[in-house]
Amino acid sequence: MHGDPTTGPPLRGEAVNAGGRHTDDRSRERDAFRRDPWDDGDDLDAAFGPDTASVRTRTGAERLRAGTLVLLGVAVVAAVLVLVLGVILSQVQHGVGGVFPQPDADGRRFATAAAALPGVATVDAPRTEKTSFAGYDVTAVVHAEPDLPAADRRALVTAVSTASADSSGSGVRIWVTLDLGTVQVGVSDSPETSQRRLALADRLDAIGGVDAVTCGFADDSGARxxxxxxQRAVVTTHGEGAGFAAVAAAAEALGADVFPGVQVQTRRP
Incomplete structure (x- = not known):
């Protein structure tokens, strides 16, 4: 067989296809199509060697330091989140409209505050009563020192009322009976209303024949x-017959004058 006139005769051992092209050319074409596009052995490696990366590979120590910094950052962020959530929950528990009442803790806080007030002898352990789904009443009895002057009694009522307001958390109201000896006065977180109860109790106590007066809440549970x-005022007297009727009439008149709408009851011991 004659060779291609432009290239000369084929060399010995070299195969020629029907079109006169060398099989080596086709082999190279097939190799080009088969080459993996992600093959690292590219022309750059062939020309410049394999160590031509533009970014230096980090050492193990550098990777360890970077990982440690990341972990420390995550820990700091987590600690801040826990602190913020704690503050938010605390505000919710003790803020208006919160949903986490703590009546027992509020009662203990009030007892501690009331016991430190001037003119207070002792404070009974508060009692807790659930009044609604998320509402509680805490009731406490505060015993005043005997024979307090009138001005000190008024100051004590205001101080106890303030302690009640300050200690009442979300969903909790603290109601107090202030024991002044022969007079017992209901104290709430309203200083003005508490002072009106004291004023009525003192005037009722001044009626001749009256032994004791309690001026507090008409409902002892749930609806204070x-x-x-x-409001309810209870007058206790040893009077009988006309004497009892006179005390009852005077008590009714005082109640309507000092605290309109109050319920006044007169009874014997």
Whole structure:
């Protein structure tokens, strides 16, 4: 067989295809198509060697330091989140409209505050009563020192009322009976209403033949309120017959004058 006139005769051992092209050319073409596009052995490696990366590979120590910094950053962020959530929950528990009442803790806080007030002898352990889904009443009895002057009694009522307001958390109201000896006065977180109860109790106690007076809340559980119609004054007297009737009439008149709407009851011991 004659060779290609432009290239000369084929060399010995070299195969020629039907079109006169060398099989080596086709082999190179097939190799080019088969080459993996992600093959690292590219022309750059062939021309410049394999160590031509533009970014230096980090050592193990450098990777360890970087990982440690990342972990420390995550820990700091987590600690900050825990602190912030704790503050938020605390505000919710003790803020208006919160949903986490703590009546027992509020009662203990009030007892501690009331016991430190001037003119207070002792404070009974508060009692807790659930009044609604997320509402509680805490009731406490504060015993005053005997024979307090009138000005000190008024100051003590205001101080106890303030302690009640300051200690009442979300969903909790603290109601107090202030024991002044022969006079017992209901104290709420309203200083004004509490002072009106004291004023009525003192005037009722001044009626001749009266042994003791309690001026507090009409409902002893669940529905306590500072509304005028929710107040009750109980007068105790040893009077009988006309004497009892006279005390009862005087008590009714005083109640309507000092605290309109209050319920006044007169009874024997």
């Amino acid at each position: 309120s500072d509304d005028a119609g929710a």
